[in-house]
Amino acid sequence: MKQNKEQLIKYACLGDTHALNQLLLVCQPDIRRFARRTCSTTEDIEDAVQFTLWQLHKKIGTLKTISSFTSWLFRIIERECYRLFKVRQSKNIEARADIDKLSASSADIDLKIDLTNAIISLPLIYRQVLILRDIQEYSTPEVAEKLGITVEAVKSRLHRARLMVKEKINL
Incomplete structure (x- = not known):
């Protein structure tokens, strides 16, 4: 897969539209996952993903080396999420008089x-599965592949991890 992605990047940089379209499809899940962790709202996630894909399409020819592709791409999404956050923050500053929001946010921080x-x-065996599946949002088969275990083991460990977390929070 890595070799295939590198070839897609190489050909996309050279102007191959088919390779570029394939690259856009291959990169979208990673971009979306990163945006979910970085952007503050669902709308911002969608906007940032679209902007990043558009930038990838528009500027792939300016990429100097294939090895810098991933960091280049994630800098684009990170900057766009930050820009959208700043825009949303400036809008929120104008409407910040509501004290209920402050108490709700402190409860969120405590949680x-x-x-x-x-x-x-x-x-560790439960923490790894929980983080990969619930926080980093990898699919169950992806988690199994990353950890070198079966899908059933992932499901079992994830269920057990969620129960342990639930017990600790309810104490």
């Missing part, structure tokens, strides 16, 4: 801290 502590305390 995030509890959740993070619960995940950190998991045994």
Whole structure:
């Protein structure tokens, strides 16, 4: 797969439209996954993914080396998510008088801290599966491949990890 992706990048840089279209399809899931972790809203995710794919299509010919493709692509999505965040933040500053939002956000922060502590305390085999599947949003077969275990083992460990996290948060 890596070899195939490198060939697609090479041919796309040379102006091959078929290779470019294939590259756009191959890269979209990774771009979307990164945007989900980086952007603040669903709308921003969609906008950032579209912008990044458009930039990839428009500027792939300017890429100097194939090895810099991934970092180049993720810099584009990261900058776009940040730009969209700044736009949204400036709009929110104007409408920030609502005190209820502050108390809700502090409850969210407390929940995030509890959740993070619960995940950190998991045994490694459960923590790896939970992070790959629920946080990094890899599919179950992708997690199984990355960890070198069966799909059934991933499902079992994920179920057990979720139960352990739930127990620790409910304490």
